[in-house]
Amino acid sequence: MLKLIINADDFGYSRAVNYGIMDAHKMGILTSTTLMTNMPGAEHAVKLAKENDTLGVGVHLVLTCGRPLIQGHKTIISESGDFKKLSFYEQDFQVDLQEVYKEWKAQIEKFLSFGLIPTHLDSHHHINSFGNIYNVFLKLAKEYNLPIRNNIKKEVYDISKEFKSTDFFGGELNEAIVNVINLENSFKDYETVEIMCHPAYVDQFLLKSSSFVFPRLEELEILTDKRINEDIKGSKNIKLISYRDL
Template sequence: MRLIINADDFGLSRGVNYGIIDAHKNGVIKSTSIMAGMPGFDHAVEFLKDCPELGCGVHLTLSAYKPVLKTHKTIVDENGYFYKRIYNKKVEDFDLNEIYNEFCAQIEKVKAWGINITHIDSHHHIHMSEILKPVIEKILEKYNFPIRGGLRYDLNYNKIVPYEGI
C-alpha cells in the first residue's frame, strides 16, 4: 500500500505556496493541487519547475476568487467573482455548461504551462455534489484523469470509483 499526502489550494497565495513547498521539501507532501484562477498561480508554477517530483493535480474551483473565463453569467456575482457560498444557491440558478466550460478552462490553463496533471479534485469538494454529477462525469470522460476522493455524490449516491492499487 502507498499513502499519498496531498496539499491542496496551491496557487491560492504566495504564503500558501511557500507552505506547500516547504512541507514538500522538508516533510511528507508528495502531491499538491493547483488552483488555476487564483492570484498565486504563476508563483506556484515557478515552484513546480524546481520540484519535478511533486505530483500536481488541478483543484477545480467554483467558490474562490475569479474564473479563468470571463464570459460567465450564472456562476459569478455582479463583480465577476465566484459566489463564495455556492451551496446556498439553487441548482436552477446555474448553467451547467458554464461550469463545464470553466472547469475545462482551468484544466487547459494548467496544461498550457506544461504541468503533468496527476489528478483532479476540487475546492470545498464541489466535485462530490449531486448537482455537478453530469459535469464531473463529462470532465472525466474528456480528460481521463484520476479523481481524488472518488465519485461520491452527497454521500447518498452509491457510485464510488476506487483508485487502482490502493
C-alpha cells in the same frame, strides 16, 4: 502495503500558501498537491513545481473562490464578477452546467499551457460533489483521462473498495496520520488512502480572503514533524505515493 497519498489543496492561492506546500513536500511527507489556476499565486506555484518535479501536481477546479477565467458567465458569478460563495451551493441552487464545463475546461487548459502534466482532478470546497456538478467533473475526467478524488456519492461513482479519500483540518491531521501509521480504524481496509490537507505560511492575501488561516500553519508543522516523518518513511507497511503512481 498501504499506498498513501498526502495531498495539499490550494496550490496557487498565494505565495505564502505555495511556500508552505513546497516545504511540506521537501521537508516532510507531502507527496501531492492541486493547483488553482485562477488565483494570484498560480504562476509562482508553477515555477516552484517545475523546480521540484518529485511533487505530483493536479488541477484544483474552482467555482467558489476568486474570479473565473472566462467572461460572460451568468449563473456561477456574483454581481461583482467573482465566483459565488460556497454558501450559495450549500442551499438549493441552479447553475448552468455548460458554464461550469466551459470554465473548468478553461482551468484545465490553462494548467496544460504552463507545460505541466496533471496527475489528477479534484475541486475546491469539494464543489464537484454538490448537486449535479459531478456530471461535469466526471465528463472532464474522462475527456482528459485523469484520475479523480473519490468524494462522489457511491451510487454515481464508487471506487471506495480500493481507494479512500478523507480530509482533515488543523490538529485533526495529526490524529489521522497516527491512525494511518498504526493502520487503525478504516484505513486498513483500503489499498490506497488519500489524506487531504491545507499546509501554508500566512500572508496578507490569505488573511484577508480566507476564513481558514492559522490552522494551516499547524498542518505544516505536523507534516514536517521529525517523528512523524521517521514513522511514515520508515514503515514497512506504508508507501508514500502521488496520483501519478496509480
